[in-house]
Amino acid sequence: MTSIADLRKSYERAELNEDASHADPLQQFEQWLQEAMAAEVPEPNAMTLATVASNLRPSTRVVLIKGYDARGITWFTNYESRKGQELAGNPFAALQFHWVELERVVRIEGLVERVSAQESDEYFHSRPLDSRIGAWASPQSQVISGRGVLVANAAKFGAQFLLRPPRPPHWGGYRLIPDNWQFWQGRKSRLHDRLRYTLNPASSTSPVWLRERLAP
Known part of the structure; x- marks a missing residue:
């Protein structure tokens, strides 16, 4: 049996x-994301x-990015979940992408805000019907007695809303506004490449980023 301490990989x-x-x-993030999609990584x-x-x-938990632009990185979730409650008390967060097959990691830090109700509505109504009903059926992060609770809730809200469920008031989008990015590329002998971009807070018009190499 192989010891977990003996697992090794050469990044090349x-x-x-x-x-x-x-x-x-x-732009660096967009390039790497597009390359990850083109490589068909999971x-x-x-x-x-x-x-x-x-x-x-x-x-920590895994969520799915649903948009990115100059304003930041967007995802959608239940505002009453653990992450929603924690963001309400402390609006700073960090994101990490790990594209194992490409030996790449992207880390992003910054302030988090809720997206507009219009943005949340538009994305919610683009989702499959089952997912829209699921947003009503799941009291995310709360203790439930069993899976039957979810099934019963889905049946109840499905019958109530039929094909037109509205967006729940407790469900919507968040946007992380980056002030720190890190890009990590695996290299041989553990001498990895690691670039950090830090936002200059004094820049009032277009963002000014300081790019630095960090020791791995």
């Missing part, structure tokens, strides 16, 4: 250097979301 697929990387981290849109509760205990 690609490199990341300052000359070949974008000056704007959003769930390239999956990202780990880290939040911190009022007692300073961090927690």
Whole structure:
């Protein structure tokens, strides 16, 4: 039986250097995301979301990115879930993408805000019917007695709303506004490439990013 401490992998697929990387981290992210989708890695849109509760205990979970632009990174969820409650108390969070097959990691940190009701409505109504009913049926992060609760709730709300369920008031989108990005590319001998982009808070018009190489 192989010991977990003996597991090793040599990272040799690609490199990341300052000359070949974008000056704007959003453009670098878009390039890597598009390459992950083109490579057909499993769930390239999956990202780990880290939040911190009022007692300073961090927690993580995997969510799906649903949009990105100059405003930030967007996902949708239940506002009453654990992550929603933690973001209400501490609106700073971190995201991480790990594209294992490409030996790449992207880390993003920043302030989180709710997207507009219009944005939440538009995305909610684009979802499959089962998913829209599921948003009503699941009291996310709450203790339930068994799966039967979810099935019964889905049946109840399905009968109530039929084909036109409205967006629940407790469900909608969040947007993380980045002020720190890190791009990690695995390299041989553990001498990985790691570039950090830090937003200059003094820039009042277009964002100004400081790009630096960090030791791995």
